[in-house]
Amino acid sequence: MSNNTRQYAIGVDIGGTNTKYGIVNHRGDISYSGRLSTSAYATAEAFIDALYAVLEPVMNQVGKENIKGIGVGAPNANYFTGSIEYAPNLNWKGIVPFASLIGTKFNLPCSITNDANAAAVGEMMYGAAKGMKDFIVITLGTGVGSGIVTGGELIYGHDGFAGELGHTIIRYGGREHWSTGLKGSLEAYASATGIVLTAKEMLAATDQSSTLRDYAPEDIDSKAVYECAMKGDKVAQEVYRFTGQVLGEALANFVMFSSPEAVILFGGVTKAGSLLMDPVREHMEKNLLHVFKNKVSLNFSELKEADAAILGASALVWAMKRPIL
Amino acid sequence: MSNNTRQYAIGVDIGGTNTKYGIVNHRGDISYSGRLSTSAYATAEAFIDALYAVLEPVMNQVGKENIKGIGVGAPNANYFTGSIEYAPNLNWKGIVPFASLIGTKFNLPCSITNDANAAAVGEMMYGAAKGMKDFIVITLGTGVGSGIVTGGELIYGHDGFAGELGHTIIRYGGREHWSTGLKGSLEAYASATGIVLTAKEMLAATDQSSTLRDYAPEDIDSKAVYECAMKGDKVAQEVYRFTGQVLGEALANFVMFSSPEAVILFGGVTKAGSLLMDPVREHMEKNLLHVFKNKVSLNFSELKEADAAILGASALVWAMKRPIL
Numbered sequence: 138m139s140n141n142t143r144q145y146a147i148g149v150d151i152g153g154t155n156t157k158y159g160i161v162n163h164r165g166d167i168s169y170s171g172r173l174s175t176s177a178y179a180t181a182e183a184f185i186d187a188l189y190a191v192l193e194p195v196m197n198q199v200g201k202e203n204i205k206g207i208g209v210g211a212p213n214a215n216y217f218t219g220s221i222e223y224a225p226n227l228n229w230k231g232i233v234p235f236a237s238l239i240g241t242k243f244n245l246p247c248s249i250t251n252d253a254n255a256a257a258v259g260e261m262m263y264g265a266a267k268g269m270k271d272f273i274v275i276t277l278g279t280g281v282g283s284g285i286v287t288g289g290e291l292i293y294g295h296d297g298f299a300g301e302l303g304h305t306i307i308r309y310g311g312r313e314h315w316s317t318g319l320k321g322s323l324e325a326y327a328s329a330t331g332i333v334l335t336a337k338e339m340l341a342a343t344d345q346s347s348t349l350r351d352y353a354p355e356d357i358d359s360k361a362v363y364e365c366a367m368k369g370d371k372v373a374q375e376v377y378r379f380t381g382q383v384l385g386e387a388l389a390n391f392v393m394f395s396s397p398e399a400v401i402l403f404g405g406v407t408k409a410g411s412l413l414m415d416p417v418r419e420h421m422e423k424n425l426l427h428v429f430k431n432k433v434s435l436n437f438s439e440l441k442e443a444d445a446a447i448l449g450a451s452a453l454v455w456a457m458k459r460p461i462l
Numbered sequence: 463m464s465n466n467t468r469q470y471a472i473g474v475d476i477g478g479t480n481t482k483y484g485i486v487n488h489r490g491d492i493s494y495s496g497r498l499s500t501s502a503y504a505t506a507e508a509f510i511d512a513l514y515a516v517l518e519p520v521m522n523q524v525g526k527e528n529i530k531g532i533g534v535g536a537p538n539a540n541y542f543t544g545s546i547e548y549a550p551n552l553n554w555k556g557i558v559p560f561a562s563l564i565g566t567k568f569n570l571p572c573s574i575t576n577d578a579n580a581a582a583v584g585e586m587m588y589g590a591a592k593g594m595k596d597f598i599v600i601t602l603g604t605g606v607g608s609g610i611v612t613g614g615e616l617i618y619g620h621d622g623f624a625g626e627l628g629h630t631i632i633r634y635g636g637r638e639h640w641s642t643g644l645k646g647s648l649e650a651y652a653s654a655t656g657i658v659l660t661a662k663e664m665l666a667a668t669d670q671s672s673t674l675r676d677y678a679p680e681d682i683d684s685k686a687v688y689e690c691a692m693k694g695d696k697v698a699q700e701v702y703r704f705t706g707q708v709l710g711e712a713l714a715n716f717v718m719f720s721s722p723e724a725v726i727l728f729g730g731v732t733k734a735g736s737l738l739m740d741p742v743r744e745h746m747e748k749n750l751l752h753v754f755k756n757k758v759s760l761n762f763s764e765l766k767e768a769d770a771a772i773l774g775a776s777a778l779v780w781a782m783k784r785p786i787l
Contacts, residue, residue, distance in 0.1 A: 271620040285719070287617050287624070294612065294721020295596040296757065304751045305715040308634050309646075317751060321634075390630040394610070394719055396619020426629045426642060432621065 145204045147192065147245075148451025150252065151175055151211035153226035158188065159444075160195055160204075161451035165263035167444055169195045181221075181229040185242050192243075206246040207239055208453030210255030210446055217297035219249055225316075248453045252276065252446065253300065254291055256403050256438075257284025258456060259449025264440040265401045272399045273391055274438075275302065275384075277406035281324040281331075287395050303328070307387045326383040329359035329406055336362045336376045347372035359406070366412055377412040384413075385420025392421070392429050403438040403445065410437075470529045472517065472570075473776025475577065476500055476536035478551035483513065484769075485520055485529075486776035490588035492769055494520045506546070506554045510567050517568075531571040532564055533778030535580030535771055542622035544574055550641075573778045577601065577771065578625065579616055581728050581763075582609025583781060584774025589765040590726045597724045598716055599763075600627065600709075602731035606649040606656075612720050628653070632712045651708040654684035654731055661687045661701045672697035684731070691737055702737040709738075710745025717746070717754050728763040728770070735762075 145168070149158045152175060159170035171191055178184035196204055213224035219236030221229065239247040250258075257274040260266040266274070270289040276282040281303030285292040292299045303324035304317060311321025312334065325331050336357055340349055348370045352361055366373035388400055400421075407413065418435050425433075440448060470493070474483045477500060484495035496516060503509035521529055538549035544561030546554065564572040575583075582599040585591040591599070595614040601607040606628030610617040617624045628649035629642060636646025637659065650656050661682055665674055673695045677686055691698035713725055725746075732738065743760050750758075765773060 269620075271624075287612065287619065288615060290613060292612050292720055295594075295723040296721055298753050299596075299612070299719065299721035301718040301721075301751055301753075305718050306711060306749055307631075309632065309636075309711070311634075319749060319751070386631060386634070390715070391719070393626040393630050394624065394716070395617055396621055396624035396626075398620040424631055424644060426626055426644070428623050429626075 143203050145199050146451040146454035147196075147204060147207040147243075148447040148449070148454075149188070149207060149209045150255070150446030150450050151209060151227075152252075153212070156184075156188070157447055158192065159447040159451065160199060161448060163455065165448055165452075167447060168199070170444075170447060176228060179228055181233045181235060181238055184229075185238050188239075189242050204245060206248065206454040206457055207243060208255070208450040208457075209235065209239065209247065209249040210252045210450040210453075211235065211249060212252060214249040214251050215297040216248070216250040216254065216291075216293055219247070221249070246454075246457060248457050250291075250453060251282065251300075252449075253282030254284040254293075255449035255453060256282075256445060257286055257291060257449070258452040259440060259445055260401050260403070260438060261286060262452040262455065263448050264445070265436045265438055266399060269398050271395065272397045272401060273302075273388075273395065274401045274403055275388070276404045277327060277329075277384075277402060278404040279329050281328045283391075285391075285395060285397075287397075292395075302387070302391060305387065305390070307383055307390070323383070323387045327380055327387070327406070332359050332362055332376060332380055332406065333357055335379055336373065339372055339376060339379075343372070345372055349373055363409060366409060374412055377409050378416045380406075381413045381416030382420045385417040385422075386424050388417065388421040388435075389424030389429075392425060392433050396429065397433060399434040399436060401436050401438055403440075407437050468528050470524055471776040471779035472521075472529060472532040472568075473772040473774070473779075474513070474532060474534045475580070475771030475775050476534060476552075477577075478537070481509075481513070482772055483517065484772040484776065485524060486773060488780065490773055490777075492772060493524070495769075495772060501553060504553055506558045506560060506563055509554075510563050514567050529570060531573065531779040531782055532568060533580070533775040533782075534560065534564065534572065534574040535577045535775040535778075536560065536574060537577060539574040539576050540622040541573070541575040541579065541616075541618055544572070546574070571779075571782060573782050575616075575778060576607065576625075577774075578607030579609040579618075580774035580778060581607075581770060582611055582616060582774070583777040584765060584770055585726050585728070585763060586611060587777040587780065588773050589770070590761045590763055591724060594723050596720065597722045597726060598627075598720065599726045599728055600713070601729045602652060602654075602709075602727060603729040604654050606653045608716075610716075610720060610722075612722075617720075627712070627716060630712065630715070632708055632715070648708070648712045652705055652712070652731070657684050657687055657701060657705055657731065658682055660704055661698065664697055664701060664704075668697070670697055674698055688734060691734060699737055702734050703741045705731075706738045706741030707745045710742040710747075711749050713742065713746040713760075714749030714754075717750060717758050721754065722758060724759040724761060726761050726763055728765075732762050 159167040236247040266272045274284040283302035308321035312325040484492040561572040591597045599609040608627035633646035637650040
């Protein structure tokens with residue numbers, strides 16, 4: 138990796154509703170950033186035209202010759218094929234050769250990967266995993282994603298789909314996942330969606346008083362659980378304790394797979410802080426084989442949440458081995 | 463890798479009771495092999511002296527200048543440190559700098575790793591994983607071990623201890639492991655020891671007639687369960703079906719971690735053939751996210767059982783990146 142600070146990468150983070158983009162240098166300084174609707178565009182081509190229109194003036198400003206490439210984090214993006222494949226939350230259906238479309242429009246090499254992998258690369262270059270070669274990033278948002286790095290390389294597996302740790306089964310015969318149908322998967326518990334389900338189950342199972350009962354059941358969302366927990370509500374706090382326990386048990390399994398130096402938790406659910414982290418740590422350690430105990434550092438992401446996704450996507454460019462143009 | 467057929471590697475497989483060794487060329491032809499007691503030697507130094515004594519005449523025969531190095535597979539061996547660390551089944555207690563001791567005695571580079579990792583390297587070079595870059599080997603013997611290869615490299619993790627998949631929890635709150643104390647780990651079910659426990663539990667839970675009842679409870683071992691199952695005993699067959707189910711569920715989790723092209727099952731327990739493999743396949747597929755279904759090939763090892771360990775250990779020499787001398 139050259140450390141030429143005159144070189145730039147474009148980082149694009151595509152979410153179901155909005156897309157964030159920025160121009161980033163090697164140090165991770167974002168010199169320009171912006172936001173674009175994702176859902177307003179019926180086709181990937183129309184979206185890419187719009188993205189080009191907002192980025193063209195900025196590219197001219199920093200000098201197009203100084204831009205090394207474009208990195209994209211997107212749901213269901215496959216690093217190997219450069220395609221976004223059957224993304225349930227995007228308008229663009231089927232298999233979209235996204236990296237190729239971007240590369241052609243921008244005349245720049247483009248690398249894409251799923252959002253959790255982009256987060257892992259971002260952590261490795263600028264965040265809590267700086268200097269590490271073996272770590273796991275778990276993204277805790279609407280869903281649970283993961284990016285796994287071993288020996289300094291992201292694990293992609295033979296088809297580019299490795300790292301679906303949110304779908305591993307942690308409670309045999311447990312809660313059925315609303316979309317996959319799998320029973321007892323991590324995502325069914327540790328996602329924002331899972332937290333809401335846990336809260337509703339706990340409220341139904343007890344008569345204990347709780348400020349969560351001030352909400353109509355359909356109004357209980359993860360924000361409500363978070364706010365009640367922060368104000369000291371015991372039921373809401375127990376929701377986080379249980380969530381942390383299940384996540385900690387899952388992390389123990391992941392540690393015994395790849396023996397990482399650190400596990401980094403990332404995303405909205407981590408706002409609960411020690412309410413989540415304390416039980417995660419306790420139950421991870423409790424379920425580890427002796428040789429792994431008290432060796433794995435467990436951290437929240439250090440990246441500013443608004444910037445993390447752009448940084449992660451841009452970092453793909455510096456690590457680019459397989460540009461698809 | 464050069465394909466010089468005049469070059470040789472020494473492969474040594476250390477078990478708790480016996481050690482097997484052989485001289486192997488690049489094609490995996492074993493030109494000389496032998497066996498030595500492990501448990502007869504109170505110290506690693508005495509064992510290595512004995513090993514040298516039996517190997518010296520053979521090394522002279524093929525020409526010592528043609529021997530590239532020594533690969534060792536051993537329980538609790540750490541590839542990074544070259545040490546055998548606190549191996550419960552060996553006489554040599556504490557941390558033994560094994561690679562260094564071998565290297566000094568033989569004046570050859572030596573690389574060591576745990577037995578399951580050696581098996582994975584063996585499968586990659588000569589066996590069912592030939593030409594693959596992403597696969598997992600699960601060893602099913604007295605215990606359950608694993609060797610994980612991604613992108614053509616064994617996963618070692620930050621400390622050399624990655625790949626302890628036998629100790630991942632697959633049944634929350636399940637059977638307590640006789641040695642680790644963990645509850646519901648894969649090894650508690652899918653090892654030979656676990657199979658015997660399952661058989662005893664099933665016999666106790668039902669009045670169903672079974673040829674296993676002809677044995678005194680303390681005489682029921684994995685060989686008895688195997689023989690009864692092969693002769694058509696329904697209870698013994700149900701033991702394998704259940705074992706296969708638990709293993710299949712665990713494999714689904716592993717596949718969603720590293721997305722391997724293949725999972726290869728290795729070791730004594732696999733002798734049960736389709737009695738084990740059919741339920742493994744069924745329950746692995748059942749628990750996979752859609753994107754992984756019907757993509758992972760599931761195979762038994764193709765290496766001759768007597769040779770596999772020697773081949774795997776010798777293969778470490780050809781892959782040698784970190785010789786410790």
